[in-house]
Amino acid sequence: xxxxxxxxxxxxxxxxxxxxxxxxxxxxxxxxxxxxxxxxxxxxxxxxxxxxxxxxxxxxxxxxxxxxxxxxxxxxxxxxxxxxxxxxxxxxxxxxxxxxxxxxxxxxxxxxxxxxxxxxxxxxxxxxxxxxxxxxxxxxxxxxxxx
Numbered sequence: 283x284x285x286x287x288x289x290x291x292x293x294x295x296x297x298x299x300x301x302x303x304x305x306x307x308x309x310x311x312x313x314x315x316x317x318x319x320x321x322x323x324x325x326x327x328x329x330x331x332x333x334x335x336x337x338x339x340x341x342x343x344x345x346x347x348x349x350x351x352x353x354x355x356x357x358x359x360x361x362x363x364x365x366x367x368x369x370x371x372x373x374x375x376x377x378x379x380x381x382x383x384x385x386x387x388x389x390x391x392x393x394x395x396x397x398x399x400x401x402x403x404x405x406x407x408x409x410x411x412x413x414x415x416x417x418x419x420x421x422x423x424x425x426x427x428x429x
Contacts, residue, residue: 283327286421287350288317288414289342290332291358297383308411320415324422336360336367343370352403352421353378354414361386361396368397377424379417382407 290310293300298309314330321328329350331342339360346353353371355378360367371378380398385408387394399405403424406413 283325284352284422284425285327285329285350286321286352286354286418287329287331287342287346288314288354288356289330289339290356291339291360292334293358294356295332295334313411313414316411317414317418320418324418326418326422336364340366340370343367343374343376346376347374350376351425352376354381354417354421355379355398355402356381356383357398361398364397368401371398371401377403377421377428379403379421379424380405380407381413381417383410383413384408 294310297313298307310332317328331339333339333342339357343353353376355371357364357367357380361380361382378398378401380396380402386396387407396405404420406417406420409416
């Protein structure tokens, strides 16, 4: 059975209360429940992780090799700063989709640059919590077409 890791970075543990005008009122627990329902409908297994620490995210990515067929990564602010995450993704040979709740290209200029886009299968941004379901469908489609 296909297994996908959904990995969330810094401050995403505060979803629902953190800047709801930007990120909405949906909590990370709500997103995980929505993803579990979507995964059940798609017939896939999921793993979840969240950390506010860059090294812990790197460890999760390293641990995905041999356990997961794909990664959906919302790296939060580390998207714009972390060469370490980019190198980790490049090192594990597990396809990754970059995900953002907000449309980063409609926000501050520093958010327009991503260190991880170049090593991603694709990028989904601006669809709020629904982006996770879109990412699951996109990853499954990618795995089926490349497998």
